[in-house]
Amino acid sequence: MNFEETNIQKDLRELTRRFVQKDLTPVIEEDEKNERFRPELIRKLGDLGLTGIPVPEAYGGAGLGYSEYIATIEELAAGNMGYAISVAVTGLPQIILSLFGSEEQKKKYIPPLAHGQAIGAFSLSEAGSGSDAGSLRTTARREGDFYVVHGTKLWTTQGDLAETLILLARTDESQKSGSYGISAFIIEKGMPGLQYGKREKKMGCHTSHTMELIFNQMRVPVSHRIGNEGDGFRIAMTALDSGRITIAAGAIGVARAALDIAVGHAKHREQFGKPIGEFQGISFLLADMAVQLNAAKLLVQKAAWLKDQGRPFSQEAAMAKLFATDMAMKVTTDAVQILGGSGYTQDLPVERYMREAKVLQIVEGTNQIQRMIIGRNLIHKEK
């Protein structure tokens, strides 16, 4: 076992941190207020080689692993969760295509995403189908060399910005629900039949676009299908397994940023004649925050390492996602608490961190779903 970060990990961290300081921090509070996302920053991240970290070099990626990927996601999340999520979501089509795509699909779609020239998205959830992904209703009916896609998707991050979007739809309508009969498709920006619905007004992550997508009898060439008919559910679940590691890394970043500010405040703020950090009430809170953060970070690193080793990692990814995002909620909430009135104002970013942390307990499978997965895996192992 080795707990030392490699030079590559350190470099990625440093590179991302510099990007955050120079390009993100100066504009982020204003952009959050105005709900503004800057696609040019994704291009910039691409120029730095940070949008295709875990993708093979043959397709324009950095050819590294999740152990490296999480360093960048963590640093981005410490700056702004919207951009961390954007990079993670642009990663999803790359990961899906590199595992399940045809050679032709890989060559065509992965390089622009890996270079940050294109933005990616992943569209699974619907109004009546969130945690229960197998119950999705959007249909893709085969007509000759095309599929006709019809239905409405919700909660698609940057669905309106994406040049390349992975869509999950039902190809076998005899299967009304359940995981069978779902297929995955590549949707390119500008294909007729896709209409952008409302953009959600959210509690946090305001820079990030969260979109409703309306597919109205959209004709998608058969060549855009990923894998075989009916592979969609497995493809989606594989993507979510990996996505859980990146979301957990985002949780580490935002929690660390909150803890740093809380520690600084506890050292300098004086009440009753001494720094508040010298009161047990505050120092115990800080101690618990640090312990939880450290434990979560190790879990995330382990899940990433397992994935990089090509070993089963689904259980550890669920554990890391559950533990790290619950930790982030707690740590950011306590950071607001330690800063008191100042923490509650928008003069400091800690209240934003708290609002950002909340979404991590919901996305990529709610934490209730993670518990189900973990519990189920335990029982099956017993058998």
Place this chain on the structure above:
Amino acid sequence: MWFFSEEHRMLQDSVRQFAKQDLAPKIEKLDHEEAFNRESFKKMGQLGLLGITVSEEDGGAGQDAVGATLVMEEMGAVDASTTLSYLAHAILCVNQIGRNCTKDQKHRLLPPLLSGEMVGGMGMSESDAGSDALAMKTKAVRQGETYLLNGSKTWITNGPVGDIFYCYARTGQNRKDISTFIIERGMPGFTTGKKFSKMGMRASPTGELVFSQCSVPLSNRVGQEGESIKMMMQNLDLERITISGISLGIARASIETATAYAKERKAFGKPIGAFQQMQERLTEAACRALTYQAAKMWDLGEMKGKEASMMAAKAKLQSAQMATQVALDAIQILGGYGYTREFPVERFMRDAKLMEIGAGTNEILRIIIARQMLGSEVVDV
């Protein structure tokens, strides 16, 4: 509660109706725009809510702490931030004027405050005197028939919009030499500083009060010079009891929204409803009992000094923590929907967090409780 009187129930009904009809349609926009609801304040005046604890003789509603807490809960369940502004007005300012001012002072100050024509607030906290209130630095120096005030107050609810502030200032070297002054908008040397942008409670403006050679007539001093500590501390207890009503309201509304959603929403072919909400309901009920018991004991005068503070601190600490947790869990139950502004639960959570900070942080309340249990020689601040 078994001890709610018929009058309490009538008050509860009428405030519930007012909140539903008048506050509910406006809050979403106000929250988004960080705007103050002056219009509804005037309505509250017509309903007699603005002087809720002021004696009928002085033009108030003559209600007790139980009644005032009920009002907070009912309004808090719909619009916690306007309720917070209401609390600053009715409990922190108007109640204190009713209790501690002379007949002449009351005669002049109360009518516009009770009608809602003027908005009240209280000035205690300073940038370096939050939890440690007695460390305040704002100074008042007597010069003949006036006092000259210098210093500034921060975290003042209603600061940016208020007209009359019940303010504390130092009038001597001793830590306990604190006096009270009525500060009115327009007084020379008095300005209201910046307005804070906040995470929640956004319809309740928070700001600074700045005194720069502010000249205050002797007739605006409340009580004797240097004798304000007791009144200040007593009112902190009442503040903690009544503000717990807001926590109860937020929690109740969160549970109601989450329950309705859980009954409707289907996943894996069945409603997601059958889950662990029992625990939430139990803690909410326990906090409700604790809060109203504290209010009742306050009304009966059964608690004195430290005992009163302890009871108020317990109710405030428990209900604030409960409200934040329940609101967070409500978002979680609603999932993606809970995170959007289409449902109010994300606002409930943003509002609830302040309950753990304002009117004594969780940490300070724990110290108060622990000191009372173990003695101040054991629990050092």
